[in-house]
Amino acid sequence: MRPPRLSRRAAALAPSSTTAVARKAKALAATGVDVVDLGLGEPDFPTPDFVGAAGIAAIESGRTRYTDVAGEPALRDAIAEKYRREHGIALSRENVLVTAGAKQAVFNACQVLFEAEDEVALFCPYWVSFPEMVRLSGASPLYVPTELETHWKPIASDLAERATERTRGVILNSPNNPTGAVVEREQLESIVEWCEARDSCMIFDETYDRFLYDGRPHVTAASLREEHPDRIVLTGAASKTWAMTGWRLGWAIASRELIDAMASYQSHSTSNASSISQRAALGALSDPAQTDEAVARMLAEYGRRRETMVSGLAAIPGVRCLLPEGAFYAFADVSALYGAKQVAGSAEFCERLLSETGVAAVPGDAFGEDDCVRFSFAAPLASIEEGVGRIAAWAAAPVRSA
Numbered sequence: 001m002r003p004p005r006l007s008r009r010a011a012a013l014a015p016s017s018t019t020a021v022a023r024k025a026k027a028l029a030a031t032g033v034d035v036v037d038l039g040l041g042e043p044d045f046p047t048p049d050f051v052g053a054a055g056i057a058a059i060e061s062g063r064t065r066y067t068d069v070a071g072e073p074a075l076r077d078a079i080a081e082k083y084r085r086e087h088g089i090a091l092s093r094e095n096v097l098v099t100a101g102a103k104q105a106v107f108n109a110c111q112v113l114f115e116a117e118d119e120v121a122l123f124c125p126y127w128v129s130f131p132e133m134v135r136l137s138g139a140s141p142l143y144v145p146t147e148l149e150t151h152w153k154p155i156a157s158d159l160a161e162r163a164t165e166r167t168r169g170v171i172l173n174s175p176n177n178p179t180g181a182v183v184e185r186e187q188l189e190s191i192v193e194w195c196e197a198r199d200s201c202m203i204f205d206e207t208y209d210r211f212l213y214d215g216r217p218h219v220t221a222a223s224l225r226e227e228h229p230d231r232i233v234l235t236g237a238a239s240k241t242w243a244m245t246g247w248r249l250g251w252a253i254a255s256r257e258l259i260d261a262m263a264s265y266q267s268h269s270t271s272n273a274s275s276i277s278q279r280a281a282l283g284a285l286s287d288p289a290q291t292d293e294a295v296a297r298m299l300a301e302y303g304r305r306r307e308t309m310v311s312g313l314a315a316i317p318g319v320r321c322l323l324p325e326g327a328f329y330a331f332a333d334v335s336a337l338y339g340a341k342q343v344a345g346s347a348e349f350c351e352r353l354l355s356e357t358g359v360a361a362v363p364g365d366a367f368g369e370d371d372c373v374r375f376s377f378a379a380p381l382a383s384i385e386e387g388v389g390r391i392a393a394w395a396a397a398p399v400r401s402a
């Protein structure tokens with residue numbers, strides 16, 4: 001029996017490392033090991049009741065049929081209204097596409113914007129799925145490094161320096177997964193102006209737009225849409241704001257032409273996002289007061305965990321870790337421990353950490369930075385304290401012989 005022949009596209013695809021870590025951690029826990037999971041990238045809070053109630057009402061009132069591919073008109077209006085309320089920009093429903101999560105929004109945008117021979121610039125460290133999404137469009141990723149010393153901030157001149165004639169777009173994520181870095185406004189403006197001058201597009205992924213610390217404001221490309229309406233695709237989601245990862249509900253904001261193209265693409269792939277989830281998201285977006293309350297509660301708790309995790313990690317000799325400005329990850333440079341632990345890089349480091357301490361974390365090479373490891377603080381404070389304690393003891397211990 002011969003295995004089926006895979007397309008070159010599928011054969012070249014790397015599975016997501018973040019889900020691979022989750023699988024390994026689960027398998028280890030199933031053998032009875034007390035695993036501390038700092039790998040997961042999703043809120044550990046429940047979806048707020050008022051949002052769940054809107055979903056239940058949708059089922060009970062029989063809203064179980066196909067909707068418009070681009071989403072229910074009322075939800076598209078509510079998403080446009082969010083941008084008016086939060087950023088003072090005028091959008092109409094024709095500028096909004098409802099998707100099955102921010103992931104599908106970025107994926108659709110890549111599919112309609114890029115093709116073979118194109119390059120798409122990604123600031124590194126990048127979210128794991130960006131390079132594969134670019135490759136699945138036929139284009140190639142072009143990596144633009146950012147540095148811990150400059151707080152992992154994207155710098156427009158680095159993009160301009162590395163870009164070639166073939167660079168047709170850029171994907172920017174702020175606050176960033178895995179570093180938490182928030183782009184500076186003047187850098188963002190320069191990147192959009194660079195796109196304008198080059199007839200390129202920027203996909204601006206603001207999945208973590210409500211999760212910034214120390215009162216830092218979210219810097220969004222939404223405010224640049226008016227001046228550069230054809231250069232920007234914004235992508236966002238209900239996933240983190242309302243702890244709705246499993247509901248699969250996100251959106252893209254762009255020019256009418258781009259939204260139409262993405263909707264056509266989506267009409268032949270998944271059609272509409274779940275009708276139930278759309279109603280739940282409508283309930284969420286229609287109640288800014290309860291939303292602000294729920295977000296404030298989560299943010300305060302993430303803030304406590306951030307302090308505990310980062311101060312604990314940074315105190316370990318050989319670990320460098322900054323306080324992230326947003327999102328819920330600590331991205332620590334652990335490369336000074338590689339020699340003492342006799343590991344070749346972040347993947348081996350995380351495997352050893354998991355098997356020898358039961359702490360799950362995601363290797364930085366999944367994000368294009370092999371010196372680092374991502375620890376999620378979307379985990380209870382007690383798990384973070386326990387996990388950091390185990391990491392500190394392990395880092396200080398001599399290497400076990402095999």
Ligand SMILES: Cc1ncc(COP(=O)(O)O)c(C=O)c1O
Pocket residue numbers: 041100101102103104127173176177205207236237238239245249250
């Ligand atoms: C930067 C970034 N973009 C997009 C997503 C995907 O979001 P969704 O679950 O809404 O598809 C994630 C999820 O972790 C993310 O970190």
